[in-house]
Amino acid sequence: MSVVNRSFPLLILGLILSPPSGAMALDDTALCARAQEVYGVTPERCVMPSAPPPKTTTGLSEEMLESHIFFPQGGADLNDDAQVQIAVLLTVLDTTVMQNACLRLIGHSDSSGGDAANKALARERADTVANALRSGLKDPTRLRDVLSEGEAAPLQGIPSTSPLNRRVEIQAKTCPP
Numbered sequence: 692m693s694v695v696n697r698s699f700p701l702l703i704l705g706l707i708l709s710p711p712s713g714a715m716a717l718d719d720t721a722l723c724a725r726a727q728e729v730y731g732v733t734p735e736r737c738v739m740p741s742a743p744p745p746k747t748t749t750g751l752s753e754e755m756l757e758s759h760i761f762f763p764q765g766g767a768d769l770n771d772d773a774q775v776q777i778a779v780l781l782t783v784l785d786t787t788v789m790q791n792a793c794l795r796l797i798g799h800s801d802s803s804g805g806d807a808a809n810k811a812l813a814r815e816r817a818d819t820v821a822n823a824l825r826s827g828l829k830d831p832t833r834l835r836d837v838l839s840e841g842e843a844a845p846l847q848g849i850p851s852t853s854p855l856n857r858r859v860e861i862q863a864k865t866c867p868p
Contacts, residue, residue, distance in 0.1 A: 751855065755846070760820055762857040764803070767815040769823060777820070780861070781827040793866035795836040796821055799858050802842045802851035810841030820859045833866060 760773045769777065783789055798817030800809035817837045825831040845851040846858075 751846070758861050759858040760861070761855065762816050762859075764801070764854065764857060765812070767812060767819045769819060773820075774823075777823045777827070781824070784828065784833070789863070791866050792863040793833050793835045794824070795862040795864070796824075796834070796838065797844075797860040797862070798837075798839040798841075799844060799856055799860060800842050801853060801856040802845070804842075806841060810839050810843075813841045814839035816857075817859050820861075835866075 760769075760776050762768075762773070763770065784792060796817045798813030798815070800813045800816075802809070804812070814837075817839055821834055821837045824834055828834065842851060842856070845853070845856045849855050
């Protein structure tokens with residue numbers, strides 16, 4: 692198996708943003724504007740002017756931000772930022788360079804709560820992302836694995852209790868023919 696070229700921005704083109712309290716789901720116009728404003732990418736269904744993405748303040752690498760979707764404490768629902776990331780991911784997966792990529796999703800949690808509960812929550816998060824991706828992929832079989840690590844694999848250099856560990860990791864590789 693060969694690995695997808697790492698020099699191409701790794702899938703999500705995402706940033707961690709604090710979810711607004713009482714956030715409501717974005718309509719198509721707001722989703723398109725948010726994708727353009729935050730990621731500098733226009734999803735296929737949008738027509739908008741280009742804008743550079745803002746700087747991050749999390750301390751995580753761009754690759755790390757681009758290859759994870761982050762969640763609130765105790766939750767497995769996609770907030771507005773995660774919905775934008777998935778819309779961008781679906782657009783990137785449609786590009787020539789990524790059209791042969793298959794995905795593995797790995798759910799993670801922070802260490803608040805018990806091991807079993809965290810493993811189940813991490814799996815629920817991975818399933819949520821998988822369902823969103825399957826509904827938008829032209830070929831849903833490109834999503835090969837949906838796994839859960841629970842709290843067992845916190846981000847390197849990040850405390851296990853950090854909200855940054857509430858995430859789904861997205862790995863890409865070239866699909867076998």
